[in-house]
Amino acid sequence: MKKPLLFFALFGQMLFAQQINVTSVTLVKSTEAGGYFYPIFSPACDYLLATSVNYSGLKQITIADNSVRTISTDAGAGYGVQISADGNSILYKKTTFENNLRSNSVISYSRTTGKHEQLVAPTREAITQKFADNKPQFVKGKTLTRNNISIAETAPVICIEDQKMVLYTAGSRKELVPNGSDASYFWASISPDRKNIAYTVAGKGTFVCRIDGTNSKSLGKLNAPVWLNNQWLVGMDDKDDGERLLSSTLITLTIDGKVRQTLTTPANKMAMYPAASADGSRIAYNTEKGEVYLLNVQIK
Helix, strand or coil, rough: HHHHHHHHHHHHHHHHCEEEEEEEEEECCCCCHHHEEEEEEECCEEEEEEEEEEECEECCCEECCCCCCECCCCCCCCCCCCEECCEEEEEEEEEEECCEEEEEEEEEECCCCCCCCEEEEEEEECCCEEECCCCEEEEECCECCCCCCCCCCCCCEEEEEECCEEEEECEEEEEEEECCCCEEEEEECCCCCCCEEEEEECCCEEEEEEECCCCCCCEEEEEEECCCCCCCEEEEEEECCCCCCEEEEEEECCCCCCCCCCCCCCCCCEEEEEECCCCCCCCEECCCCCCCEEEEECCC
């Protein structure tokens, strides 16, 4: 029995010795036009969406030739933007003010026709938009609206309401407070396989729990976490002096917290707000000046 036990022990060490190697680093866009911030990948990884530092406007960066196409100049367009599974439709918010009161509407943009369509009229209520494959759905007024989407097609949506996580599924709304109802939750996202949620608690760091809110595990500091795949997260470790940002590096971390590493990025540039491609082979991020870099990575 000793040999099998030794084999399994070595196999376990090899699993935990997994690491992510950066195979190339490419500058995609520099700081022209005020810079590009908070990039996200299209599902096919053929383009990135990016916005301004205050989320105003939305631009498409084609990865093959680095060309830029303006999708919107609306205020708030870059916050919570979503892309359909086929990459042809984009959902974004438009922020407007009347009598100093802010309202948000939801706009659908077709990359095929170039047309914009208002799907949700301006409202003071919080809105969270998400695609179920290629069909839009919305959380508004604590209700998940899913026109022409069957129960089987409905995608789960995680929202932050009153600083708590709320999970919406077809016909269900569930408040999730794995760290207690007094904690302040943000940066919540669902894993690609829809089994886990990554989230951050103010003053306590980032955690992963099951999609029902159970079995919460602390991962330490990992700001702006996103899913690289079902087992890895990528986020940033940023430091400031209370007034200005001093440094920021990219961190990858397994969801069990056993493997944590700093990714190699260009020296003397802060790496912030990473995004991951759907296949987990690329990571995009912006610097503090609005440069966008693209990393090709391998999990070994």
